[in-house]
Amino acid sequence: xxxxxxxxxxxxxxxxxxxxxxxxxxxxxxxxxxxxxxxLSSIYASLKQTYTKGYKxxxxxxxxxxxxxxxxxxxxxxIPKIYKEAYKEYQDKxxxxxxxxxxxxxxxxxxxxxxxxAKIGLDSNPSNATILTLHTAYKAQKLEVTLANGLDSIIExxxxxxxxxxxxxxxxxxxxxxxxxxxxxTLINGxxxxxxxxxxxxxxxxxxxxNPKKDFMGAETxxxxxxxxxPQRNKQVxxxxxxxxxxxxxxxxxxxxxxxxxxxxxxYYPNDIFIHEFVDSAKTIVDKINEQNIESIxxxxxxxxxxxxxxxxxxxxxxYKELLSEDIKENKLNASLYASKTADLLTAWDxxxxxxxxxDVKFDRFISKGAIIEIHGCESGGDLxxxxxxxxxxxxxxxxxxxxxxxxxxxxxxxxxxxxAKQDYRHGVRAIWQNGKVIKKTTQKRxxxxxxxxx
Numbered sequence: 001x002x003x004x005x006x007x008x009x010x011x012x013x014x015x016x017x018x019x020x021x022x023x024x025x026x027x028x029x030x031x032x033x034x035x036x037x038x039x040l041s042s043i044y045a046s047l048k049q050t051y052t053k054g055y056k057x058x059x060x061x062x063x064x065x066x067x068x069x070x071x072x073x074x075x076x077x078x079i080p081k082i083y084k085e086a087y088k089e090y091q092d093k094x095x096x097x098x099x100x101x102x103x104x105x106x107x108x109x110x111x112x113x114x115x116x117x118a119k120i121g122l123d124s125n126p127s128n129a130t131i132l133t134l135h136t137a138y139k140a141q142k143l144e145v146t147l148a149n150g151l152d153s154i155i156e157x158x159x160x161x162x163x164x165x166x167x168x169x170x171x172x173x174x175x176x177x178x179x180x181x182x183x184x185x186t187l188i189n190g191x192x193x194x195x196x197x198x199x200x201x202x203x204x205x206x207x208x209x210x211n212p213k214k215d216f217m218g219a220e221t222x223x224x225x226x227x228x229x230x231p232q233r234n235k236q237v238x239x240x241x242x243x244x245x246x247x248x249x250x251x252x253x254x255x256x257x258x259x260x261x262x263x264x265x266x267x268y269y270p271n272d273i274f275i276h277e278f279v280d281s282a283k284t285i286v287d288k289i290n291e292q293n294i295e296s297i298x299x300x301x302x303x304x305x306x307x308x309x310x311x312x313x314x315x316x317x318x319x320y321k322e323l324l325s326e327d328i329k330e331n332k333l334n335a336s337l338y339a340s341k342t343a344d345l346l347t348a349w350d351x352x353x354x355x356x357x358x359x360d361v362k363f364d365r366f367i368s369k370g371a372i373i374e375i376h377g378c379e380s381g382g383d384l385x386x387x388x389x390x391x392x393x394x395x396x397x398x399x400x401x402x403x404x405x406x407x408x409x410x411x412x413x414x415x416x417x418x419x420x421a422k423q424d425y426r427h428g429v430r431a432i433w434q435n436g437k438v439i440k441k442t443t444q445k446r447x448x449x450x451x452x453x454x455x
Contacts, residue, residue, distance in 0.1 A: 016142070016144050017060060017144065017145060018142055019140065019142060019143070022060065023059060025057060026040060026057035029041065031061075033125065036112070039131065040059065040070070043133065044057060047133075051321075054076060055077065056073075057072070057074060058072075058073045058075065063126055066125075066126050067129075070129060070131045071134060071145075072103075072106065073134055073136050073140070074103060074133065075096075076135070077138075079139065094141040096139050096141065097137055097138050097139070098136075098319065100143075101134065101135045102132070102133070103133040103134065106131065106133035109130050110128065110129045112125075112126060112127055235271060236272050236273065236367065238262075238269065238299045239288065239289065239292075240258050240265075240276045240301045241278075241284075241302055241303065241304075242254035242255055242257070242279070242302075243278040243279055243303070243313065244281075244312065244313025245314070246317060247322050248322055250305065251318070252319065253412045253420075254304065254376075255319070256412070256422075257412050257423045257424050260423070260446075275288065278319065279313065280314065280315050280316060280335065281313060282355055282360075283335065285356075286360045290362045292365045293365070294364050295365070295366070296367070299373070300371075300372070300374075301374050302374070302375045302376065303425070306390070307380065308339070308380065308384050308391075309339055309384075310337050310347070311375065315334075315352045332351060333350065335351075335352040336355050337358065338357045338390075339390035339393050340358070358390065363397040366401065369400040369401070370401060370450070371402070373394050373395075373404070375390070375404070375406075378408070379405075379407065379408060380406060381403075381406050381430060382405070382431070383438075388436075390405075391405040391433050394433070399436075400434075400435075402433065402450055403432070404431070404433070404448070405430065406425070407441070408429060424446060426446045428443065429442075430444075
């Protein structure tokens with residue numbers, strides 16, 4: 001057990017962890033209390049049944065006063081073929097390639113049995129434990145844990161924040177500041193930096209947005225703030241969601257295609273806000289949209305399997321492990337986004353509680369004129385004769401915007417590319433919808449300039 005003692009403002013900024021030297025195998029829990037040994041032994045047995053081949057199981061225990069944090073690391077040792085070429089040129093391989101994700105069923109808080117309350121605290125036993133189980137980057141050997149700031153730093157930051165607000169008022173400035181204090185898992189060039197545990201504090205002027213899903217092969221994590229109201233034009237938000245498929249290869253194709261779209265947005269709108277995330281349920285998409293400010297979203301790009309009825313995603317889908325059809329049926333993992341309640345009723349089977357329809361979205365979050373929604377998936381741009389399609393319904397909710405979708409099956413092999421990094425679904429015939437009608441069909445590849453195309 002490692003004791004972290006807090007005597008001053010910043011006792012520790014971060015911990016650099018060598019997994020081989022600083023952690024223990026999950027089978028070795030002799031240094032823990034008996035009740036924690038029982039918990040970890042049960043987790044270990046279950047993980048070995050679920051993740052049967054090609055994994056190492058390690059854990060790290062950190063005691064902060066009377067609280068113990070146990071990080072269980074599920075470390076994949078085999079890199080999928082689709083990433084092997086990129087991995088050859090990858091720097092800092094000891095930090096692995098990929099990102100850390102929760103294994104949610106093994107993450108929880110536990111109050112420990114205390115027989116003698118005089119023997120808890122820094123130099124004795126913990127009173128409670130937080131257990132976080134993380135699927136690590138591929139072949140991770142090192143990681144860094146950044147700890148929260150001390151109380152004095154928090155107070156000083158608030159003072160600086162108040163002063164900045166006074167300065168903004170005096171200079172008619174719209175610059176924004178915000179503070180975040182929490183535990184962070186950081187991988188240097190390993191492809192990921194994300195907040196995994198703690199709390200977020202908002203500034204008085206706005207809210208902080210942090211994308212916890214760092215781009216898989218080294219694209220930057222974007223951290224910025226959205227102002228509630230300013231005399232100048234607010235930065236607009238661009239949302240890109242991908243994933244949800246049963247197969248790793250499909251999710252990888254969605255990932256690479258989304259990266260190429262993200263690059264275009266950054267080129268044309270370098271000062272805007274970008275949120276780029278892997279998701280496995282419609283609820284995540286709806287919640288992320290609804291938490292944005294009113295009239296702040298300029299674009300929404302969706303990279304999923306789909307049809308005219310909706311976009312398909314399965315709870316538990318990931319970049320690391322494939323889902324079996326029987327798993328979806330037995331565990332009811334269908335967490336898709338449907339065009340309407342009717343489409344849901346007629347076509348949705350084995351549904352999860354996180355499925356949604358588009359009418360769960362708060363469309364006032366989109367800018368009132370010129371918003372763009374593009375669906376990068378098969379046949380989503382077509383229409384249905386009996387009921388309305390997803391593109392048609394979406395276009396009616398942003399009547400002065402545009403919804404783009406394919407009218408036929410599609411694939412990511414633009415220009416017949418065999419290069420994963422060049423994959424892009426923006427080719428073939430795409431229908432452009434506005435207020436319930438198809439106003440144009442285009443075979444233009446990649447970026448569509450709506451200001452020019454719609455004249």
